[in-house]
Amino acid sequence: MDTDFENLFDDGMLKLIDFSKHTSQFSPPISPNNPGDNLKLRPLNVNDYHKGYIGLLAKLTSTGDVTFDQFKKRFSQMKQCPNTYYIAVVEDLETNTIVATTTLVIEQKFIHECGIRGRIEDVVVCDTKRGKQLGKLMIGTMTALAEYLKVYKVSLECKDSLVPFYGQFGYKKEANNSNYLQLRL
């Protein structure tokens, strides 16, 4: 049985967000509350470890072998940071597997009147569910959630090929200020 404390964040939040700005982008129309036949969009739950969550992330990048204990520990560490980690998933209710996920992570600031900013991270859709607008649904949902949380901006880093995709949601390069630099350690 799923209980609230096993969700990474309050399930009710996804029901409160205003998704209306994004509905025109979807054909056929889908939304966080109606993501498609036999699909459910909801917060990451600790039991999603058993529903293929790590395997889905492995489509994106290296995950290594993560045990359930390690997963629970990290899940708990994320929950110990109030109002910071918002990971949403889409579950295929026929197979009880996680088929899409996206993270919104919040950073607290002193700038902008002690404001908060959001970042979209770790966007993955399972190969077998491509063409069902789930990537767009996740980005639209997390963007609306960021707006609900009153961030002053949301940002993301992406490959060249994905710039047009994110552009649909208003994410854009700002003139002279769109460089993402990395140092791998």
Add this chain to the structure above:
Amino acid sequence: MDTDFENLFDDGMLKLIDFSKHTSQFSPPISPNNPGDNLKLRPLNVNDYHKGYIGLLAKLTSTGDVTFDQFKKRFSQMKQCPNTYYIAVVEDLETNTIVATTTLVIEQKFIHECGIRGRIEDVVVCDTKRGKQLGKLMIGTMTALAEYLKVYKVSLECKDSLVPFYGQFGYKKEANNSNYLQLRL
């Protein structure tokens, strides 16, 4: 009197980091423990509000009017997120003012064996202290701190004009994967 609980993070950490990779970059030689005459590099302290910390941030971007109560609340909220917010400052001990600051913020992940990644944010040096290598010192210090914390990567977003500056520390654009997109809300 400054006490440990009034620091944003453990002061001892800055003494433990291995700064040796970066020392060759400085002429004259400076380091986190020896940042220059009458200067001290240390964690942000709650009393730095009274030492011009917000005014310094205002050189970077809009801060609005932040009261001491608002500052203390945000400081406390950051501390409630374990192992997440590392804000360092340089204090001018002659004038008791904060003359430089940089943030390292940590994001917990499930990917990379439940790894962590770091981001360099809000780098500011006071105009009157330019030419004293304080920007380089802050970036070197926070990069070394990120390595000490065992992040798998550190990243930052910057203007075109600053790409060469960060390049000195190994921060670089990766081929086809260096886009920083923003949505202001």
